[in-house]
Structures are given as structure tokens and as C-alpha cells.
Amino acid sequence: MRRLHRVRRTLNYVNLSTPLGLLVARLGRARRTRGPDGLILAYDYRIPFPVAGAFTVGNVVLTRGQEGCFTEALLRHEGRHASQYMLCVGLPMLPLYVVALAVSVVICGDHAAWNVFERLANLEDGNYTRKSPWWFRPRSS
Incomplete structure (x- = not known):
């Protein structure tokens, strides 16, 4: 595991985002396994x-x-989202993500296409499509 991934894993435990993720997994009765780069799947x-x-x-x-x-x-x-939790110092990522989601919906009617967190994580890798803002779309006649 690369140094960045070890640092991310440690900081996400300390900032309580990974313990929250483990709690969400437990509440959702998900089966957990070790993943690549310090992720828990x-x-x-x-x-x-x-x-x-x-x-x-x-x-x-x-x-x-x-x-x-x-x-x-x-x-x-x-x-990349796990790294965003690290950079946002953990739990503040959740309300920031909701704001980014709302902005994306206002801009293009889609929760991901203009969400800064999804764009920085690479939309295509997340199976999202790019969409134009509503003001660039041709008007229907």
C-alpha cells in the first residue's frame, strides 16, 4: 500500500468518517472485506x-x-472520494456534498454532472455522464 493510502486510512479513522462508514455498513447489514489501497468494501x-x-x-x-x-x-x-473525506477533515464532507449535489441539480438537473466532488473523482470512472448546463441547451419549439 502506498504511503498516501496509509495516511488517508489513518486520517479517515481519526476524523471519524471511516468509523461512520463502518456503522452505516453494519446498519445496512453489508458484508465487509478488505479492498485495494486501504479501502474497505x-x-x-x-x-x-x-x-x-x-x-x-x-x-x-x-x-x-x-x-x-x-x-x-x-x-x-x-x-478519490475517500481522499476527499481526508481533505475535508471527515464529516464536513457530508453537508458539503449535499450542497454540491443541489448546485448540480440547479445547473443541469442531474445530481452528479456538475457536482464538484463527482467531477474531481472523474465522472466517467463513476459511470456518470457529462451534461450541459440548462442555459446552453437548445430550446424546444
Whole structure:
């Protein structure tokens, strides 16, 4: 494991985002396994919120899917979110993400396309599509 990933793993425990992710995984009755780069992968998450196919809290990546469902690109995307938790000093990431989500919805009607956190994590790696802001779209006649 690279030094950055060890630092991220440690800081996300200290800033309480990974313990929160482990609690969310437990509440969702997800099965946990060790993943690459210090991530913890939690499969079979059973709570219907959030709607995303995968989401990250600290270093914990949760999915409703079965073990082995993560692509390399998606793990890179979720790993970048884990780094964002580290840089946002943990739990402040959650309200900041909600604000970024709302801004994206206002700009283009999509929760991810203009969400700064999703863009910095690489939209395509997260299986999101880029969309133009509403003011650049052609008007319907």
C-alpha cells in the first residue's frame, strides 16, 4: 500500500468518517472485506438510501451489489472520494456534498454532472455522464 493510502486510512479513522462508514455498513447489514489501497468494501448493503449504485463514507465503499461487482475504474472513483473525506477533515464532507449535489441539480438537473466532488473523482470512472448546463441547451419549439 502506498504511503498516501496509509495516511488517508489513518486520517479517515481519526476524523471519524471511516468509523461512520463502518456503522452505516453494519446498519445496512453489508458484508465487509478488505479492498485495494486501504479501502474497505461493503457488499449487499440493504438500506435503499442513497440511490447510488456505490457510495463512500470515509474509507468504506458500500454497494447493494455482490462481491466482485466493482470495476477498476469505479474503485479509483470511490478511492478519490475517500481522499476527499481526508481533505475535508471527515464529516464536513457530508453537508458539503449535499450542497454540491443541489448546485448540480440547479445547473443541469442531474445530481452528479456538475457536482464538484463527482467531477474531481472523474465522472466517467463513476459511470456518470457529462451534461450541459440548462442555459446552453437548445430550446424546444
